[in-house]
Amino acid sequence: MDDASLVRELSERIVTYLLADPRDLPVRRDATPEEVDAALRPVGLAMASGAPPVPPDALLAAVDAVVRHSVHTRHPRFFNQNFAGADVVAVLGDALGAALNTTNATFEAAPVFTLMEEAVLRRLAAIAGFSETTLAPGLFCPGGSTAALYALQLARHRYDPDIARRGSREDFAIFVSDQGHYAAEKSAALLGLGTEAVIKVATDDLGALRPESLRDALSATERSPLAVIATAGTTVTAAFDPLEPIAEICAARDLWLHVDGCYGGSALFSPRERHRLAGVERAHSFAWNLHKMMGMTQQCSVLLLRDPDQLGPCFSARANYLFQPDKPYAELDTGDRTFQCARRNDVLKLWLTWKARGDAGFAARVERAVDLAAHARDHIARHDAFAPVVAGDFTNVCFIWVPPPLRPFDGSEAARARIHDVTAQLKGALQRSGVAMLSHMPVAGLNAFRLLVMNPDVTEADIETTLGTIDGLGRDLVAGG
Amino acid sequence: MDDASLVRELSERIVTYLLADPRDLPVRRDATPEEVDAALRPVGLAMASGAPPVPPDALLAAVDAVVRHSVHTRHPRFFNQNFAGADVVAVLGDALGAALNTTNATFEAAPVFTLMEEAVLRRLAAIAGFSETTLAPGLFCPGGSTAALYALQLARHRYDPDIARRGSREDFAIFVSDQGHYAAEKSAALLGLGTEAVIKVATDDLGALRPESLRDALSATERSPLAVIATAGTTVTAAFDPLEPIAEICAARDLWLHVDGCYGGSALFSPRERHRLAGVERAHSFAWNLHKMMGMTQQCSVLLLRDPDQLGPCFSARANYLFQPDKPYAELDTGDRTFQCARRNDVLKLWLTWKARGDAGFAARVERAVDLAAHARDHIARHDAFAPVVAGDFTNVCFIWVPPPLRPFDGSEAARARIHDVTAQLKGALQRSGVAMLSHMPVAGLNAFRLLVMNPDVTEADIETTLGTIDGLGRDLVAGG
Numbered sequence: 001m002d003d004a005s006l007v008r009e010l011s012e013r014i015v016t017y018l019l020a021d022p023r024d025l026p027v028r029r030d031a032t033p034e035e036v037d038a039a040l041r042p043v044g045l046a047m048a049s050g051a052p053p054v055p056p057d058a059l060l061a062a063v064d065a066v067v068r069h070s071v072h073t074r075h076p077r078f079f080n081q082n083f084a085g086a087d088v089v090a091v092l093g094d095a096l097g098a099a100l101n102t103t104n105a106t107f108e109a110a111p112v113f114t115l116m117e118e119a120v121l122r123r124l125a126a127i128a129g130f131s132e133t134t135l136a137p138g139l140f141c142p143g144g145s146t147a148a149l150y151a152l153q154l155a156r157h158r159y160d161p162d163i164a165r166r167g168s169r170e171d172f173a174i175f176v177s178d179q180g181h182y183a184a185e186k187s188a189a190l191l192g193l194g195t196e197a198v199i200k201v202a203t204d205d206l207g208a209l210r211p212e213s214l215r216d217a218l219s220a221t222e223r224s225p226l227a228v229i230a231t232a233g234t235t236v237t238a239a240f241d242p243l244e245p246i247a248e249i250c251a252a253r254d255l256w257l258h259v260d261g262c263y264g265g266s267a268l269f270s271p272r273e274r275h276r277l278a279g280v281e282r283a284h285s286f287a288w289n290l291h292k293m294m295g296m297t298q299q300c301s302v303l304l305l306r307d308p309d310q311l312g313p314c315f316s317a318r319a320n321y322l323f324q325p326d327k328p329y330a331e332l333d334t335g336d337r338t339f340q341c342a343r344r345n346d347v348l349k350l351w352l353t354w355k356a357r358g359d360a361g362f363a364a365r366v367e368r369a370v371d372l373a374a375h376a377r378d379h380i381a382r383h384d385a386f387a388p389v390v391a392g393d394f395t396n397v398c399f400i401w402v403p404p405p406l407r408p409f410d411g412s413e414a415a416r417a418r419i420h421d422v423t424a425q426l427k428g429a430l431q432r433s434g435v436a437m438l439s440h441m442p443v444a445g446l447n448a449f450r451l452l453v454m455n456p457d458v459t460e461a462d463i464e465t466t467l468g469t470i471d472g473l474g475r476d477l478v479a480g481g
Numbered sequence: 482m483d484d485a486s487l488v489r490e491l492s493e494r495i496v497t498y499l500l501a502d503p504r505d506l507p508v509r510r511d512a513t514p515e516e517v518d519a520a521l522r523p524v525g526l527a528m529a530s531g532a533p534p535v536p537p538d539a540l541l542a543a544v545d546a547v548v549r550h551s552v553h554t555r556h557p558r559f560f561n562q563n564f565a566g567a568d569v570v571a572v573l574g575d576a577l578g579a580a581l582n583t584t585n586a587t588f589e590a591a592p593v594f595t596l597m598e599e600a601v602l603r604r605l606a607a608i609a610g611f612s613e614t615t616l617a618p619g620l621f622c623p624g625g626s627t628a629a630l631y632a633l634q635l636a637r638h639r640y641d642p643d644i645a646r647r648g649s650r651e652d653f654a655i656f657v658s659d660q661g662h663y664a665a666e667k668s669a670a671l672l673g674l675g676t677e678a679v680i681k682v683a684t685d686d687l688g689a690l691r692p693e694s695l696r697d698a699l700s701a702t703e704r705s706p707l708a709v710i711a712t713a714g715t716t717v718t719a720a721f722d723p724l725e726p727i728a729e730i731c732a733a734r735d736l737w738l739h740v741d742g743c744y745g746g747s748a749l750f751s752p753r754e755r756h757r758l759a760g761v762e763r764a765h766s767f768a769w770n771l772h773k774m775m776g777m778t779q780q781c782s783v784l785l786l787r788d789p790d791q792l793g794p795c796f797s798a799r800a801n802y803l804f805q806p807d808k809p810y811a812e813l814d815t816g817d818r819t820f821q822c823a824r825r826n827d828v829l830k831l832w833l834t835w836k837a838r839g840d841a842g843f844a845a846r847v848e849r850a851v852d853l854a855a856h857a858r859d860h861i862a863r864h865d866a867f868a869p870v871v872a873g874d875f876t877n878v879c880f881i882w883v884p885p886p887l888r889p890f891d892g893s894e895a896a897r898a899r900i901h902d903v904t905a906q907l908k909g910a911l912q913r914s915g916v917a918m919l920s921h922m923p924v925a926g927l928n929a930f931r932l933l934v935m936n937p938d939v940t941e942a943d944i945e946t947t948l949g950t951i952d953g954l955g956r957d958l959v960a961g962g
Contacts, residue, residue: 003569003570004500006569006570006573006837007496007499007500007569007570007573008496010570010573010574010576010577011492011495011496011573011576013577014492014573014576014577014580015488015489015492017580017581018488018580019485019488028592031592032810033588033592033596033810033813036592036593036596037596040593043836045596045597045600046600046603046604047600047601047603047604047832047835047836049604049607049840050840051836051839051840052839052840052841053836053837053838053839053841053842054836054837054839056837059833059836059837062833062836063577063833066577066581066593066829067577067581069592069593070581070583070591070592070593070594071581071583071589071590071591071592072581073581073582073583073590074582080589080590081584081590081823083582083584083823086579086580086582088484088487088488089484089487089488089491091576091579091580091582092487092488092491092492092495093491094575094576094579095491095492095495095572095575095576095579095580096491096494096495096544096547096548098567098572098575098576098579098778098779099495099498099499099567099572099576100498100547100548100551100552100553100554101554101555101564101567101572101778101779102551102552102554102779103562103564103779107514108552108561108912109552109554109561109562110551110552111509111512111514111517111550111551111552112517112521112547112550112551113551115514115517115518115526116526119526119527119528120528122527122528123527123528123530126530142623142624142627142821142825143623143821143822143823143824144822144823145820145821145822146623146820146821149671149820153670153671156673163673163675164670164675164676165670165675165676165677166675166677167649167652167653167669167673167674167675167677167678168648168649168673168675169650171648172648181822182798182800182822183822185798186796186798186820188648189634189645189646189796190630190634190671190672190820191671191672191673192637192644192648192649192672192673192674193648193673194644194645194646194647194648194649195645195646196646196647196648197648235800291823297579297582297825298579298582298583298584298823298824298825298826299823299825315667315670317663317666317667319663319716320922320923324905324920324921324922327905327908328909329513329514332514339626339627339630339667339671340623340624340626340627341624341625341626341662341663341664342562342564342624342625342772342779342780343624343779344623344778344779344780345779348547351528352540352543352544354528355524355528355532355534355535355540355543356487356534356535356537356540357534358532358533358534358535359530359531359532359533360533360534361534424805424808427808428809431589439805440805441801441805442801
């Protein structure tokens with residue numbers, strides 16, 4: 001088999017995979033690391049020294065084993081993470097970007113894609129209500145944590161541009177809710193601010209930051225306040241911090257406001273759901289992962305900026321081997337306005353999918369996810385086999401399964417202790433069943449399930465099947481244990 | 482046309498593109514931003530508010546326009562950058578990774594790929610001569626600049642783990658050659674060390690760091706030396722810093738040694754070329770971009786580490802919603818040992834391609850590139866239309882075109898001034914011709930061409946055609962000017 005046949009065979013496998021009904025597969029085939037290794041034994045998972053080329057047929061058999069043992073995040077009962085059900089157009093757009101393999105750092109090397117990035121960034125900024133800017137209003141990043149990192153560096157640069165040269169000495173403070181993403185601490189450590197610069201602000205019962213607690217925290221600190229990170233869609237409960245009052249507080253003290261909308265930012269696509277982010281247009285920076293709710297493949301992260309003119313002074317290294325000022329259209333080069341040098345094409349898939357689905361299609365994807373989560377919440381409320389843990393009204397459903405003797409759940413310490421232990425076991429049993437996959441985590445001190453609805457191909461029946469399977473496996477578990 | 486047909490049509494276009502002879506295309510179609518915009522006008526490059534879905538036929542026509550106006554980095558006369566000619570297996574491996582769209586942060590979500598990463602990292606570390614480690618000896622990063630950033634954070638963490646908590650206050654110094662990559666300064670700014678922490682060390686005529694200059698710089702500084710960055714393959718001349726004496730100097734002072742082998746690290750695949758990195762096994766960290774010489778798509782960057790046990794303490798945020806300690810095989814989770822949270826699958830394409838080509842295939846790719854560059858150098862030496870700018874003996878060929886009245890090039894100031902001006906114009910004319918694409922940049926004070934041979938499909942004739950076209954266009958230019 002020559003390379004051309006191999007390309008055709010591999011491509012055919014990808015198409016077949018994308019067009020198959022994922023419900024015919026287990027969400028995840030249960031296998032130990034040793035079993036995965038054994039499945040790949042004909043080719044060998046390890047790279048042996050001096051290994052000869054693997055013949056194409058064996059390579060294709062290995063590809064089949066890779067697919068068989070991978071998690072099928074396209075499966076409508078994959079509720080495990082805040083991404084699922086990649087749009088097939090995005091998958092093919094991603095693949096086309098790989099085939100055209102270039103770096104998006106310069107117009108010279110990426111004439112279509114640098115223009116496409118600008119077009120998409122302008123539209124996203126307009127949707128968020130940002131004022132128009134001369135430069136493209138932001139940049140693409142390799143993930144939401146990186147977006148937070150860049151945002152805090154921009155905040156520090158605005159505070160004092162000379163810090164980039166002389167280094168950071170100040171005792172800065174960064175405020176984020178106690179439900180905010182850990183990217184705040186990770187970024188503070190990497191930026192040399194130190195994790196103790198991160199001050200956690202108390203949240204309400206749903207997990208949203210309390211503005212009065214932010215005010216108190218600002219008054220209490222002896223450090224120099226630098227930035228506030230507000231979260232639009234927390235990881236566990238999908239809570240939205242109230243952006244208007246937070247923006248007021250930041251404006252009064254001239255603090256940088258970064259909105260972490262990595263997860264919930266996509267609510268802006270829906271006229272019905274966008275109220276959750278009211279005030280986002282007042283942010284200095286806004287991180288938005290299109291690979292979470294919008295079916296983009298990993299990764300498609302955008303950092304929108306109120307003042308993109310700051311990017312050059314903050315990040316430029318003026319490398320004259322790449323950003324030659326005497327080159328045509330050098331002003332379109334994006335590479336000297338960010339930290340990365342070569343940068344993968346993350347825009348083509350988004351542009352193609354958005355064109356294919358239209359604004360209405362993007363709105364429908366978001367609304368369908370919210371509606372399905374509401375359906376799951378209703379089902380849980382109507383069955384005493386379950387109990388909600390946090391109310392919430394977006395795409396996260398946090399709940400517990402209640403063993404029969406403890407129904408209806410009374411919140412007692414004894415019931416909580418029993419449920420805490422059983423949840424982790426039940427999560428494992430569910431995963432082994434292959435019927436569905438969802439995660440568990442401590443919520444308000446209790447191990448709870450978190451069902452995330454991201455994929456518009458989920459049906460009401462998928463949710464009922466999942467909850468029914470949890471109940472069945474739970475009964476077996478407590479009967480057997 | 483339904484989604485299934487669209488998937489098939491898009492896939493067919495990718496396969497057709499990959500299997501076509503790229504020499505039938507211009508390397509890059511010359512077009513202004515306005516012309517690119519016009520080519521996409523039927524669909525619209527911009528995202529209009531309230532836009533309806535674009536019908537599939539129009540979307541496919543737009544895809545054709547995107548391809549037509551993109552730079553064909555697969556073209557054997559694309560000599561513009563330190564990547565080119567992606568291996569078709571890598572492109573399809575990348576696409577399969579996109580189809581399986583998961584995050585490589587946990588074994589739970591990526592059972593095959595977390596194991597595959599470990600297998601590939603172990604083999605790369607063995608090739609570099611690193612001692613065996615219990616944990617996987619490194620991690621995948623979104624690019625070489627990020628690898629440098631992580632390496633310097635690890636260096637600071639080794640100096641004093643408490644800096645991550647309390648922030649950076651020290652006047653550290655980082656040493657890198659004056660030909661090293663700008664990631665050093667960018668990282669120093671981002672880490673809060675400040676760009677003035679970066680001390681540039683003098684290089685020899687080929688662009689390699691002089692160990693005696695490093696010794697002098699270390700003695701002269703009043704700052705606290707933290708790390709030395711040695712470069713294995715500089716951007717402009719592909720110089721290799723002498724790692725053995727640098728490692729000696731670092732060992733004597735207990736300094737962190739980071740080897741930036743993003744470009745030249747792949748020489749290790751070749752028994753004939755690996756001597757260039759002698760001593761790399763003494764590094765604390767080693768950055769290696771497989772998307773440069775090895776035909777991986779953007780991006781495939783690895784940071785190898787002598788002591789991977791440091792990753793957890795340096796980067797962990799212990800997020801209990803994701804890295805539940807009571808989850809099976811939690812010890813295989815990589816996500817709490819790096820900065821990123823969700824992480825794209827960059828390993829599948831490398832694993833598949835390496836299996837398909839074998840160790841000998843990888844060695845041959847590197848050696849072919851070096852041999853082709855030597856052929857270009859010979860051609861330049863034999864024709865007084867050209868003159869070499871820096872000798873070099875790896876994959877970069879830096880040269881000037883000499884206008885007929887100035888042949889043979891005598892190095893005079895008058896000749897240099899004329900050539901300096903003509904090079905940029907000639908680069909533009911060559912690019913507009915579509916015959917070949919290579920970059921120009923100041924080398925030793927003179928605007929020179931840099932021809933990078935990365936693609937094994939280049940032939941000797943491609944090199945001769947390129948040089949012949951430069952000469953022809955140059956003659957037209959000076960005759961016309």
